[in-house]
Amino acid sequence: MGIVIIGTGLAGYNTAREFRKHDTETPITLVTSDSGRAYYKPRLSNGYRKGDTLADLVQSSPQDLVAELAAQVRSHSAVTRIDREAKRVVLADGEQLDYERLVVATGADPIEPPLAGDGLDRVYQINDLDEYEVFRQAADGASRILIMGGGLIGCEFANDLADAGYSIEMVFPESLPLPKLLPEASGQALYDALEGLGVRFHTGRTVERVDRDGEGVAATLSDGAVIQADLVLSAIGLRPRTTLAAEAGLTTGQGITVDEQLATSDPSIYALGDCAEVCGYVLPYVMPLTNAAKALGPTLAGEPKAVNYPVMPVTVKTSCCQVVAWPPDADAEGEWHIDGVTPDLRAEFYDTEGNLAGFAFTGKRIKERMQLSKQMPALLPGG
Numbered sequence: 001m002g003i004v005i006i007g008t009g010l011a012g013y014n015t016a017r018e019f020r021k022h023d024t025e026t027p028i029t030l031v032t033s034d035s036g037r038a039y040y041k042p043r044l045s046n047g048y049r050k051g052d053t054l055a056d057l058v059q060s061s062p063q064d065l066v067a068e069l070a071a072q073v074r075s076h077s078a079v080t081r082i083d084r085e086a087k088r089v090v091l092a093d094g095e096q097l098d099y100e101r102l103v104v105a106t107g108a109d110p111i112e113p114p115l116a117g118d119g120l121d122r123v124y125q126i127n128d129l130d131e132y133e134v135f136r137q138a139a140d141g142a143s144r145i146l147i148m149g150g151g152l153i154g155c156e157f158a159n160d161l162a163d164a165g166y167s168i169e170m171v172f173p174e175s176l177p178l179p180k181l182l183p184e185a186s187g188q189a190l191y192d193a194l195e196g197l198g199v200r201f202h203t204g205r206t207v208e209r210v211d212r213d214g215e216g217v218a219a220t221l222s223d224g225a226v227i228q229a230d231l232v233l234s235a236i237g238l239r240p241r242t243t244l245a246a247e248a249g250l251t252t253g254q255g256i257t258v259d260e261q262l263a264t265s266d267p268s269i270y271a272l273g274d275c276a277e278v279c280g281y282v283l284p285y286v287m288p289l290t291n292a293a294k295a296l297g298p299t300l301a302g303e304p305k306a307v308n309y310p311v312m313p314v315t316v317k318t319s320c321c322q323v324v325a326w327p328p329d330a331d332a333e334g335e336w337h338i339d340g341v342t343p344d345l346r347a348e349f350y351d352t353e354g355n356l357a358g359f360a361f362t363g364k365r366i367k368e369r370m371q372l373s374k375q376m377p378a379l380l381p382g383g
């Protein structure tokens with residue numbers, strides 16, 4: 001018995017580390033369907049620019065972590081079922097692990113693009129180290145990469161791969177990159193900067209088919225245009241992995257529903273990271289999960305602590321035009337006020353009552369980000 005943590009991403013490992021600061025005795029078992037190597041996921045999308053090899057990206061092996069955390073690590077072991085009544089998890093090979101408290105840190109799944117064609121084996125996605133490894137092997141010797149999606153991951157890879165000398169085509173349905181984070185003027189600044197690196201945009205369209213074409217592919221867009229490439233990288237979004245929790249009868253919404261102490265609808269099961277919806281917030285970034293782990297460590301050790309979510313602006317690692325943004329709620333009413341000269345912009349969103357409700361900085365103006373973060377109330381006060 002003891003604590004079982006499903007997932008060895010940043011959420012799973014950080015939870016184990018934080019717990020060990022408060023309890024050195026209780027057994028911990030980390031179970032993961034991947035290789036269990038510890039790595040810092042944000043580095044995947046600027047690895048080429050930094051000259052990182054795959055070996056550079058691995059921070060620790062599962063064996064190192066066993067020693068550091070006095071924990072067991074089960075790699076390549078998917079959990080297929082949570083039996084809440086018996087308080088045990090069932091692994092794919094039939095083995096069962098009993099828990100006193102369970103932490104679900106299963107991350108998110110890349111959304112599969114609805115594509116036709118016979119070239120789908122040349123469509124890649126990158127949401128973990130194992131997938132990155134496969135992509136890098138495929139990209140070795142390639143020169144033309146088509147990126148689907150204009151969000152954070154698509155833009156960062158476009159910048160990184162263009163810097164590494166690849167010829168990049170970007171396809172997405174909106175008219176400008178980072179549509180969920182940026183107002184038009186700031187999105188245009190990033191568009192211009194990426195274009196300056198040689199990235200070619202095909203906006204307002206989606207990829208419908210990917211067919212084999214010699215050693216590469218021919219991608220057919222929704223307007224009938226055809227783009228030749230060596231491979232396709234799909235970055236059209238992530239969806240919290242909630243199936244395991246939902247099948248166990250836990251409450252789920254957009255993510256696994258948890259309260260301010262990260263407890264699910266079953267008080268002996270907790271969730272955090274990309275799979276969790278914390279008091280209504282789904283924030284698939286490093287700082288929210290780091291804060292969540294800092295609260296969950298003591299909570300698991302019997303010293304309950306609520307998670308603190310201050311305003312946590314998102315940094316987009318596009319070196320051609322850096323971006324730091326905290327977007328207003330999707331349904332917020334109000335307007336953007338833009339100051340500066342492209343690409344160095346400061347954008348502030350004020351709601352209809354005159355309250356600051358979001359902001360976006362690009363280029364040299366990113367250094368002003370802390371002023372505005374401090375002007376906004378915390379999402380969750382912690383304590």
Ligand SMILES: Cc1cc2nc3c(=O)[nH]c(=O)nc-3n(C[C@H](O)[C@H](O)[C@H](O)COP(=O)(O)OP(=O)(O)OC[C@H]3O[C@@H](n4cnc5c(N)ncnc54)[C@H](O)[C@@H]3O)c2cc1C
Pocket residue numbers: 006007008009010011012031032033034041042043044045077078079080105106107108126127128153241244272273274275283284285286287289315316317
């Ligand atoms: C390319 C890229 C760049 C990013 N850049 C940034 C950035 O600059 N800044 C930022 O804040 N955020 C960034 N993010 C987001 C950030 O990296 C994630 O929010 C964070 O790493 C998620 O960690 P996690 O532990 O919740 O999930 P994951 O790292 O996805 O870990 C999930 C774990 O659960 C395991 N698992 C899942 N299902 C099962 C199962 N059934 N049984 C056993 N194990 C299971 C997986 O094997 C894995 O170990 C980036 C993301 C990507 C993909």
